[in-house]
Amino acid sequence: MKFLILSDSHSWQGELKPIIDRHKEEVDYMIHCGDSELRGTDAVLKEMIVVRGNCDYGEDFPEEVLEQLGPVKLYVTHGHLYNVKMTATNLTYRAEEVGAELVCFGHSHIATAFAENGIVYINPGSIRLPFRPARTQTYVICEVDEANIRVTFHTIDGDEYPELSEQFERVVKG
Numbered sequence: 001m002k003f004l005i006l007s008d009s010h011s012w013q014g015e016l017k018p019i020i021d022r023h024k025e026e027v028d029y030m031i032h033c034g035d036s037e038l039r040g041t042d043a044v045l046k047e048m049i050v051v052r053g054n055c056d057y058g059e060d061f062p063e064e065v066l067e068q069l070g071p072v073k074l075y076v077t078h079g080h081l082y083n084v085k086m087t088a089t090n091l092t093y094r095a096e097e098v099g100a101e102l103v104c105f106g107h108s109h110i111a112t113a114f115a116e117n118g119i120v121y122i123n124p125g126s127i128r129l130p131f132r133p134a135r136t137q138t139y140v141i142c143e144v145d146e147a148n149i150r151v152t153f154h155t156i157d158g159d160e161y162p163e164l165s166e167q168f169e170r171v172v173k174g
Contacts, residue, residue, distance in 0.1 A: 001070050002026060005140040007033035007078075007106025008126035010055065013044050015127060015156065019139055020044065022158055027141065029069060033106035033124065034061070034078030053078035053106065066098050071172075072144050075100035079107035079123070088114075088121065095119050101172070102142070102149065111138040111164055113151040118171030120149045127156050136161065144170065 004027045009016050020030060024047070034053025038045055040060030052061040056078075064077040075098055082090040085108045095103045096117060103121045110132045111125030125131075125138035137156035142149065153164040 001028050001072055001144045003028065003074075003102075003104075003140075003142040003144075004030040005033065005104050005122055005124045005142055006031070006127060007104075007124050007139075008035045008053070008109050008128060009037075010035055010126075010128045011037035012128050013038065013042070017044050019127065019156070019158070020048075023141065029074075031074075031076055031104050033076060033104050034080075035106060049074075049076060051076050051078055054080040066100070073099055073101045074104070075102070076104045079105040084108055084123075088116075091121070092116055092119070095121070101170075102144065111136070111140075111153055111161075113140070113153075113164070113166045113168075115168045120151070120168050122151055124153070133164065138164070146170065 004023045030048040032048050032050040034051045035055045037055050049065055050061045067074050075095055105123055109126040109130055113122045124140040127137045130137050138153050141152045149168045149170050151166045153161040
């Protein structure tokens with residue numbers, strides 16, 4: 001199973017669409033972790049799982065999404081409600097509480113992937129206003145198979161960013 005994961009595009013449509021078009025045939029699900037600053041009716045978000053970020057106004061998107069997608073229990077939130085700019089602790093508590101295997105979040109504009117207690121956390125960074133690393137605009141392709149979760153970071157132009165990419169052993173619970 002493959003996921004395209006984006007976040008913090010901050011009203012960019014022209015830059016978001018080529019990324020979606022580049023990968024939509026190879027992925028099973030597309031996720032936007034908030035701060036799209038677009039309406040839920042916007043065509044570019046039509047096929048995406050989208051959550052509300054702190055810069056998204058109105059009721060177009062939920063604060064969080066928890067879904068069983070095939071064998072993967074996915075949790076998506078923007079992160080501002082869990083203070084992710086300061087610590088991942090609150091988010092890890094929530095992920096454990098809901099029994100997630102894969103957690104996608106944004107807000108900090110810092111591209112990262114890590115595992116804790118058998119849960120993989122992915123912040124794809126920002127395609128518009130990246131903070132780190134080196135202000136590189138990034139997104140993620142995540143591939144989950146029976147044994148591993150591979151997180152491959154890409155630049156906005158589609159080039160792989162191997163310095164950030166990670167592979168985690170899959171810990172299937174229950």
